[in-house]
Amino acid sequence: MSEIVIRPPYLIFVGTETRPTYVKTGLGLVDWRPELCKGQLRLSDDAVDLGLPDLGLGEALGSGVNSLVIGTAAVGGGIPEEWVETLVMAAELGIDIVAGLHSSLDEVKDLRAAADRSGANLINVRKPPENLPVGTGKKRTGKRVLMVGTDCAVGKKYTALQLEKDMKKQGMNADFRASGQTGILIAGRGIPIDSVVSDFVAGAAEMLSPDNSADHWDVIEGQGGLFHPGYAPVTVGLLMGSQPDAFVVCHEAGRNIIEGWDEYQTPSIAEVIERTKVIGGLTNPDIECVGVSVNTSPLKPENRTTYLSELSAKLGLPCVDPLHTGAGPIVGKLQAISDADQKALRQVS
């Protein structure tokens, strides 16, 4: 298995969590993959309501649920004692238990035993698959667009998901490829690239977007940033292994400092474009920037349009805030790449 795979459909576990900000994973799943979510399991009446049918374990099983996905980020990253009985029962019924917690599901003794008896899988989306290869640098078929950022947490995952949605709406053949834990829970598959041993990061990225049909686009979630003093190696591996034909620079309006690294300024968008082309050019000389995705929420709403149009004029590229404008102009650029490809192919044949 070269990537993590989660078996749909899902029962989203909310436990006793009453704070919506701690149920972001569950809310993200409902937002982006409603068709995979059969129901929610809440252990108390005041737990956050995701707007899904409340299902007991028996009902969930009856409606075909294959995986219980823990939709909360528990404080401390562990599994609260009051969850254990329910999780053990689910595992006993053969339902896979899926989590992105810091602690391992395996460490809950009764859970491991129940899963062993029923054959259910305990899946930690922070743990990369084993036996990942070293990157080969060999060209693969199909097209790829990668999100890169001026920093971490600037909307790379959100942009990729919106891009996938808008591409599909236009009839394009596209798949979101998750490189981080929340993305993997949403996509139901992927590789947590930042947890991969450095020798194998580029190889893992190659596995994440394998050979595909000529008209197919992998829309790859980005990680870290090329100018990040801590995480740049992850970003370089993902970039080199993805061999993207196209990339989108993600940015948060007004952010000047690398978050948590106060001595480091964020690079300009133009610097990110240049550096991404230089490093990505090694494994794909045709790499090009197809647009910029800005989280404009720090701006006054009335300034959003001016900000985006001025940025667009300066860079000569589509600049969008996917939350407000969708990713349409960027989709247009990707479609143009596909069209040019088709045309070239027809001329050859």
Place this chain on the structure above:
Amino acid sequence: MSEIVIRPPYLIFVGTETRPTYVKTGLGLVDWRPELCKGQLRLSDDAVDLGLPDLGLGEALGSGVNSLVIGTAAVGGGIPEEWVETLVMAAELGIDIVAGLHSSLDEVKDLRAAADRSGANLINVRKPPENLPVGTGKKRTGKRVLMVGTDCAVGKKYTALQLEKDMKKQGMNADFRASGQTGILIAGRGIPIDSVVSDFVAGAAEMLSPDNSADHWDVIEGQGGLFHPGYAPVTVGLLMGSQPDAFVVCHEAGRNIIEGWDEYQTPSIAEVIERTKVIGGLTNPDIECVGVSVNTSPLKPENRTTYLSELSAKLGLPCVDPLHTGAGPIVGKLQAISDADQKALRQVS
């Protein structure tokens, strides 16, 4: 513990190995750290002779040996059955067992038990320390020079060791810092950078060359190459975390293709210099190239001097083959950096 530490002095274990090319680690130890090698342990008379006194385990213990270092690269990377008895006896006597094999010493059941009884350590130099931090990018005191390469296996470790030796000969305060398994066995300490999870590579490199006195140089073994389709992420992390003031480009004369990656040409030395400055400049804007180290063994001996002097004229940098010429001219450049620093310091005070 933020790095692996091996307790000297050593008993070098040769086993029954008769082929010198398979005893490179043992030979490297004798070459570079003769003062740490008390003796050798050979299980047959025709095993390779490292030129050290043959010591039995009792004699070794009597002469203060703290670690038995496996000096051979066994086929398959495992531990041959005929070694086990001796290794178990050594562990039983409280001697640490140190190996750079692919298989784990822990997996040899009797060995684990013996070590547990005596308190001896089983050290695998391929296994990085736990709890490595994310890179902070914070400036550290002391000076650092990093080896970078046009490819893997172009003499980065050898160059660093020769540089350390020549710097010490000139009375400079210098320490070789090992980033790979063989280097760690030679240095008796270090971190196998390529085995570190990608999120922590830059942080591991920071741990490898911590704060030091103003006149001190860390001479850091390089890994991979910035233009390597598989290993570049390792190289980027080591470069960013090392924050080198100076770097040496290592190259093998005549190598045009990345070894094992036939579709990829090696970069020119000038390209490596430029890219290293660009990426390393993020965490140390003063980074500079102090010379080039070439393995000239593929050339005819009579062409060596011309090759090096032409390269030197072209690049405006000292170019040496450390095996033949030593690293003298590069040491001179490093001394000049230290002198300029001292002068600046005096002017301030």
